[in-house]
Amino acid sequence: MKPSMLPTTVLIVEDTATTRLILRQGLTQAGYQVIATENGYQAILAFQQHSVDLVLLDVNMPVMDGFECCEALRHSEKGRHIPIIMLTGRDDHESINRAFELGASDFITKPINLRLLLQRVRYGLRDSCREQALLQSQAEQRRLIEQLSEAQAQLLQSEKLASIGLLAAGVAHEINNPLSCIKANMQTLKYYIDNLFTLQHSMSELLGQEQLQHQARQLEQTLEWAEIRQDSPELLQDVQEGIDRIQTIISGLINLSDTGNSITKNSTQLEEVIQEVLTPFDDMPLFQGTIQTHLCNPALEVNIDKADLLQILHSLLANAMDAAGPCANLDIITYREGQTGCVEIQDNGPGIPDKHLQRIFDPFFTTKPPGKGTGLGLSLVYQILKRAEGKIEACNRQEGGACFKVKLPLVSLN
Known part of the structure; x- marks a missing residue:
């Protein structure tokens, strides 16, 4: 909507000089600011260069007639909601229907009754103000709906995190205690296995008799000692990585459950x-x-x-x-x-x-x-x-x- 301190601007598009002069004088005396052009091409240029509130558009003009000009204005961003009143000597239904189909807001036949024209201009501007107010209201409603949707999405996410956080805290607590025990036992088990390998190596060196060495090698084969020695470090490493992964998950669950506490801000x-x-x-x-x-x-x-x-x-x-x-x-x-x-x-x-x-x-x-x-x-x-x-x-x-x-x-x- 145009601020009240600025004059309302009417664009006249009329190829007849006498009619153009009459329209200019009548609108100026009524308090409107007027821009006058002779054809549709000039009108489009003027419309692009100035702030226009209403267009009075003659139908029969050279270069570009009123129908073409009306259609061009309606396809522009600025002209989509501007009132356009068509002026013509034709009173046939075909011309009137075509004018409205191309986006005309109103239609006045010549010769023009100036008093009637001014009434139509006032009504057109009033309806335009209402339409602009409605469009602004709709835009504001869309903005509020978008804000509400975003707030609802954030609230849903917060509630989801809070619910999962409560569950996660309980699960993490229940898992963490036995996991700590498993991790401690794993470290002890690794220590024992390392000592067993050291003992086996030392015993092999101490068995000097050939018969005892032969019996020891047979026992190693029976127990698949070589495979045990080869696979044990890798198996222990896999178990350790699994424990570390579980601890990472638990740490994440604990952090996730901390939904209510504020964090340090620096x-x-x-x-x-x-x-x-x-x-x-x-x-x-x-x-x-x-x-x-x-x-x-x-x-x-x-x-x-x-x-x-x-x-x-x-x-x-x-x-x-x-x-x-x-x-x-x-x-x-x-x-x-x-x-x-x-x-x-x-x-x-x-x-x-x-x-x-x-x-x-x-x-x-x-x-x-x-x-x-x-x-x-x-x-x-x-x-x-x-x-x-x-x-x-x-x-x-x-x-x-x-x-x-x-x-x-x-x-x-x-």
Whole structure:
């Protein structure tokens, strides 16, 4: 809707000079600002260059007639909702129907009754104001609905995490105690087996008699001692890795269950932490890709503990490398949005299937093969950011690959 302090502008499109003059004088005396043109082509140029509130459009004109001009105006973004009143000496139904089909708001036949025309102009502008107000109201409603949907999604995610967190805390507690016992016994068992191998080696050297050595070798073959000696370290290592993996899952479950506690917030320089988190990746022999950084200047001070930010960025970088493979090309971009510091991690992998986009932050959700992922990494990132009053978004890039965007509150200078 046009501010009340600005004059309402009417665009006249009329090829007859006398009629154009009469319309200009009548509208000017009524308080309107007037732009007058002679044909449809001039009208379109004037419409693009000026702010127009209503168009009075003659039908029969050279260069471009009123029907063509009306259709062109309606196809433009500015002219979609502008009132257009057609002026013509024709009063046949075919012309009237065609005018309305092409988007005319009203239709006046010549000779023109100026008083009637001014009434039609006022009504057209009033209806236009109502339509614009309705469009603004609809746009506001759509914005509120989007905000409500986002809030509902966040609430659902929070409730889901809270419910799973309570279950996870109980499961983690029940598993952790026997697991600690198993781990301690494994260390003792490894110590005993190492001593047995040492004893067997020493006994073999002490058995000097050939007959005793022969009997010892037969016993070793019967017990498959060589296979035991060869396989035992690998078996123990597999068991140890399994225990470590279970402990990692339990640690994740405990962190996931910590939904109600706030985290420590410190002033942390985002770009400095990014440089630090990249250091271990430089020494990875299997990674043959590239990591490009595009960092904000001046540096951004965000309100989160440094250790938490390191965990977030490390998890996202590891995920990006897993998705894009050993030859991944990754981009890390930082920038400011109002009072928020943003960091994007982009990869050139296959992207995220649409059906997974709404679930990737759910606990235990993973697309990796069994045994390759716990499905807790991104849910922990989501949980840490939630407690830090931050956000994370995931999307697919038009040029291919995925993008994770982290938003964190900037440190206030006051």
